Amino acid sequence: xxxxxxxxxxxxxxxxxxxxxxxxxxxxxxxxxxxxxxxxxxxxxxxxxxxxxxxxxxxxxxxxxxxxxxxxxxxxxxxxxxxxxxxxxxxxxxxxxxxxxxxxxxxxxxxxxxxxxxxxxxxxxxxxxxxxxxxxxxxxxxxxxxxxxxxxxxxxxxxxxxxxxxxxxxxxxxxxxxxxxxxxxxxxxxxxxxxxxxxxxxxxxxxxxxxxxxxxxxxxxxxxxxxxxxxxxxxxxxxxxxxxxxxxxxxxxxxxxxxxxxxxxxxxxxxxxxxxxxxxxxxxxxxxxxxxxxxxxxxxxxxxxxxxxxxxxxxxxxxxxxxxxxxxxxxxxxxxxxxxxxxxxxxxxxxxxxxxxxxxxxxxxxxxxxxxxxxxxxxxxxxxxxxxxxxxxxxxxxxxxxxxxxxxxxxxxxxxxxxxxxxxxxxxxxxxxxxxxxxxxxxxxxxxxxxxxxxxxxxxxxxxxxxxxxxxxxxxxxxxxxxxxxxxxxxxxxxxxxxxxxxxxxxxxxxxxxxxxxxxxxxxxxxxxxxxxxxxxxxxxxxxxxxxxxxxxxxxxxxxxxxxxxxxxxxxxxxxxxxxxxxxxxxxxxxxxxxxxxxxxxxxxxxxxxxxxxxxxxxxxxxxxxxxxxxxxxxxxxxxxxxxxxxxxxxxxxxxxxxxxxxxxxxxxxxxxxxxxxxxxxxxxxxxxxxxxx
Numbered sequence: 001x002x003x004x005x006x007x008x009x010x011x012x013x014x015x016x017x018x019x020x021x022x023x024x025x026x027x028x029x030x031x032x033x034x035x036x037x038x039x040x041x042x043x044x045x046x047x048x049x050x051x052x053x054x055x056x057x058x059x060x061x062x063x064x065x066x067x068x069x070x071x072x073x074x075x076x077x078x079x080x081x082x083x084x085x086x087x088x089x090x091x092x093x094x095x096x097x098x099x100x101x102x103x104x105x106x107x108x109x110x111x112x113x114x115x116x117x118x119x120x121x122x123x124x125x126x127x128x129x130x131x132x133x134x135x136x137x138x139x140x141x142x143x144x145x146x147x148x149x150x151x152x153x154x155x156x157x158x159x160x161x162x163x164x165x166x167x168x169x170x171x172x173x174x175x176x177x178x179x180x181x182x183x184x185x186x187x188x189x190x191x192x193x194x195x196x197x198x199x200x201x202x203x204x205x206x207x208x209x210x211x212x213x214x215x216x217x218x219x220x221x222x223x224x225x226x227x228x229x230x231x232x233x234x235x236x237x238x239x240x241x242x243x244x245x246x247x248x249x250x251x252x253x254x255x256x257x258x259x260x261x262x263x264x265x266x267x268x269x270x271x272x273x274x275x276x277x278x279x280x281x282x283x284x285x286x287x288x289x290x291x292x293x294x295x296x297x298x299x300x301x302x303x304x305x306x307x308x309x310x311x312x313x314x315x316x317x318x319x320x321x322x323x324x325x326x327x328x329x330x331x332x333x334x335x336x337x338x339x340x341x342x343x344x345x346x347x348x349x350x351x352x353x354x355x356x357x358x359x360x361x362x363x364x365x366x367x368x369x370x371x372x373x374x375x376x377x378x379x380x381x382x383x384x385x386x387x388x389x390x391x392x393x394x395x396x397x398x399x400x401x402x403x404x405x406x407x408x409x410x411x412x413x414x415x416x417x418x419x420x421x422x423x424x425x426x427x428x429x430x431x432x433x434x435x436x437x438x439x440x441x442x443x444x445x446x447x448x449x450x451x452x453x454x455x456x457x458x459x460x461x462x463x464x465x466x467x468x469x470x471x472x473x474x475x476x477x478x479x480x481x482x483x484x485x486x487x488x489x490x491x492x493x494x495x496x497x498x499x500x501x502x503x504x505x506x507x508x509x510x511x512x513x514x515x516x517x518x519x520x521x522x523x524x525x526x527x528x529x530x531x532x533x534x535x536x537x538x539x540x541x542x543x544x545x546x547x548x549x550x551x552x553x554x555x556x557x558x559x560x561x562x563x564x565x566x567x568x569x570x571x572x573x574x575x576x577x578x579x580x581x582x583x584x585x586x587x588x589x590x591x592x593x594x595x596x597x598x599x600x601x602x603x604x605x606x607x608x609x610x611x612x613x614x615x616x617x618x619x620x621x622x623x624x625x626x627x628x629x630x631x632x633x634x635x636x637x638x639x640x641x642x643x644x645x646x647x648x649x650x651x652x653x654x655x656x657x658x659x660x661x662x663x664x665x666x667x668x669x670x671x672x673x674x675x676x677x678x679x680x681x682x683x684x685x686x687x688x689x690x691x692x693x694x
Contacts, residue, residue: 021394025387025597032383033590039377040290040366042280046376048369051358052252055348057259064343066167067336074163074231074335081159085151090127093148093162093186097129100170102184104129108212109196111189114665115513115523121210124188126197130218131172131182141181142349143224143319144168144342147190147308155190160234160324161227162186164339171343179350181218187308194308195667202315208665223253223349223356224319225342226309233332234324236267236274237341239368241320243310244667246300246581249318250356251363251371257322258368260344264337268368271295271306272325275367289366296365297583298631303671304663311667318356364582374582381578384589385571391597392567395560490557491565493545494688501538502681506673508534509661524658531657535621538684542691559601559692566685570596573678584671588679592618596686601694611690619687620680628652 038044050057073096080089090106097104105128110121127148132138146161165184172178187193192209200211201221239257241248261268268274273292276285299306307321322341324333362374512530516523570592578585595614602608616622628649632639639645663669 021390022598025391028383028390029387029594029597032380032385032387035380035383036377036586037290039364039372039380040293041286042289042366042370044376045366045370045372048251048255048258048371050252050255052352052356054351054353055252055256056351057256057348058263058344060344060347062340062343064168064171064340065336066171066339067334069170070163070167070335070339073166074160077159077163078231081151081157088148088150088188090125090148090188094127096166097127097169097184100129100166100173102129102131102169102173103216105214105216107197107200107214109193109200110210110212111192111196112208112210114208114662115509115516115527124193124196126185126187126193128183128185128197129169130216131169131178131184132218133178133181134176135179136181136219138181139219140179141183141218141221142346143183143185143221143312143317144227144346145185145187145194145224145308146227146229147193148186148188149190156228156326157230158228159231160229160335160338163231164227164229164335164342167339168342168346172346177347177350180222182346183218183221191305191308191311192666194311198311198315206666221312221315221317222352224309224312224317225257225345226307226319226321227338227342228307228321228323229335229338230324230326232326233334234326234338235332236269236325237261237333237338238269238272238323238325239320240271240299240306240309240323241296241365242299242302242304242306243313243319244305244663244669245303245671246583247310247313248300248361248363249309249313249320250359250361252356252359253318253320254365255359255369256348257320257341257345260341260348263344264341266333266337266341269325270365270368271299275369280367289370293364293366293372297586300581301583301587303581303584303669304659305667314668316355362582377582378578381582381586381589384593385574388567388571388593388597392564392571395564395567491562494541494557494562494685495565497541497545498681498684501534501541501684502677505531505534505676505680524654527661528654528657532621535619539687541684542688557688557692559689562685562692563599563689566682566689567596569685570682573674573682577674584674588623591623592683596683599686599689601690601692603694608690612687615683615687615690619683620675624656625649625653628656 077089077093080092083089094104094106107126107128109124109126111124112121130141144165146158146165148162149155149158151157165186169182169184172182185194185197187197195206196209196211197214198204199206199209200214201217239254241254243249258268270292273295275292276288279285280289305311307323309319309321312319322338324338360371360373364372364377366372508530509527512526513523515521515530516526519526521529574585574589574593577588595611595618599611599615602611617626629645631652632645632648639648660669660672664672
């Protein structure tokens with residue numbers, strides 16, 4: 001507080017920032033980035049633990065050993081799927097759950113494709129059954145779900161998970177300890193069907209998904225477990241956490257599933273990344289933990305759910321997906337073990353006395369049993385963003401001092417004029433004294449000379465008036481000789497055009513999709529080409545509002561104030577994103593902040609084009625393409641050669657743009673909204689800096 005109240009301390013701080021802002025920015029950014037990446041090192045993070053002891057994981061004895069029954073259900077379901085490979089056996093599943101004595105219902109819904117014909121709707125039907133608890137009045141419930149997929153579906157089969165659900169429904173039917181209703185849900189069309197069921201259950205509406213009425217319902221849903229288990233034996237079980245907009249389930253729920261998997265001696269992974277088996281404090285252990293952490297952050301940064309569980313988070317329901325990976329070699333996990341794990345999860349949830357409210361909702365996992373909380377990862381992230389804020393403050397001080405210099409110069413000129421006038425008066429007095437001493441004859445001559453001088457002065461005054469009028473007319477007619485505009489007023493056209501281009505990128509896809517039919521293009525092609533055309537056109541905005549001063553072809557704005565406001569705006573955006581999706585904020589900060597902080601106008605053409613190239617590399621369009629290349633290299637299918645890599649990445653870009661837009665329309669994702677309406681205009685402000693006059 002002393003720095004804020006003491007004027008001398010404030011001036012000293014301002015001087016330090018103005019002098020060492022470049023070094024401070026580099027130091028803060030590098031320190032924050034290294035610190036954040038070092039959080040994967042085991043001594044710098046913590047081991048997971050249970051905050052909610054009421055779950056009592058693993059303290060009950062398993063009673064589910066219906067191996068033959070699961071195999072029988074799985075075999076019958078496979079036969080039903082093969083009868084009609086393009087549809088799902090909804091009626092057969094309905095009758096099976098009904099034979100168990102459960103309340104079975106169906107929900108009809110319809111889907112309107114956002115970029116297709118207006119009147120065309122796609123119908124769908126969800127099946128769900130409710131096991132009513134004997135010891136409660138249906139005020140609380142839990143959900144177990146598995147998506148309905150036909151035999152020819154592109155995604156993996158989930159018939160194994162449906163078979164486990166059937167066996168568990170029959171097993172739990174006569175158990176007296178069930179205190180919460182159990183809802184067995186099988187949605188059609190994966191996330192779309194799940195969203196329709198959740199909208200119908202909670203009474204919400206959507207513009208593109210029209211949920212039908214739910215004939216039966218239960219109480220408040222406390223947790224949900226989604227199963228994506230194939231019909232054959234699996235090599236291990238995989239946990240998927242990431243929900244819509246990067247939301248995560250309560251860490252206690254994750255710990256519960258991990259603990260029960262280890263109790264059954266089943267290998268469990270996090271997004272297909274297992275824990276390091278040897279000493280985790282070695283360099284190999286650190287790199288493995290870092291890959292696991294970055295892998296989780298990669299999925300979270302996309303803002304798309306990694307499974308049906310991700311849609312429950314919008315309604316404050318803790319949920320995750322448990323998937324099985326097909327067996328290749330080594331030990332396998334049968335459906336019986338998967339069934340016992342699910343039984344343990346729901347018996348633990350049955351003990352829950354209240355909603356999940358303890359433990360952590362904001363965290364990063366470097367392993368299935370290691371976590372980094374929000375109080376640990378926010379300080380290094382704040383250092384990375386502070387690098388831009390320090391630079392913004394230094395630029396603001398520099399712009400303010402540069403505006404004060406012309407005022408000081410004009411004051412100095414006025415003082416010099418006054419001193420000149422005083423010296424002339426002294427000389428005149430001396431001359432008068434000398435003239436008094438002269439003879440009367442000289443006085444007469446002087447009078448004559450004065451008369452002649454007065455005539456000359458009148459003539460000179462008339463000439464000066466004519467010249468001043470000509471100069472005023474020239475200033476009015478020739479605006480190219482005006483001085484450069486400075487201050488916030490010069491930035492208004494820049495900010496307005498940047499925001500307008502961002503709004504066009506946000507609202508343009510609906511118009512772009514209409515060109516797919518007349519030009520015989522696929523929707524994803526028309527969307528991508530339209531957005532690329534808009535992006536390329538936006539790069540020309542400095543020329544759109546360019547003004548020529550002193551025969552200069554540069555972008556005439558106060559670049560220091562422009563960059564200062566841009567850095568402040570970018571910092572606020574990144575901090576706001578970090579409160580919900582730290583992974584997206586981290587990747588944006590790691591790439592955009594160093595380039596946007598150090599870009600400046602320069603007279604060197606090489607440096608100018610180099611800065612433009614770096615800005616293009618951190619633009620939203622390049623960010624999307626580079627992420628597609630990384631996905632193809634690390635997580636995608638195999639490729640042959642660099643050309644195949646580029647083609648696969650290009651296909652992924654088209655699919656990614658379409659999926660982000662569909663997530664926005666169907667599920668309320670704001671990833672595309674943030675990138676187009678907020679990040680893109682902010683980047684455009686920095687794009688104008690290299691075009692300015694240095």
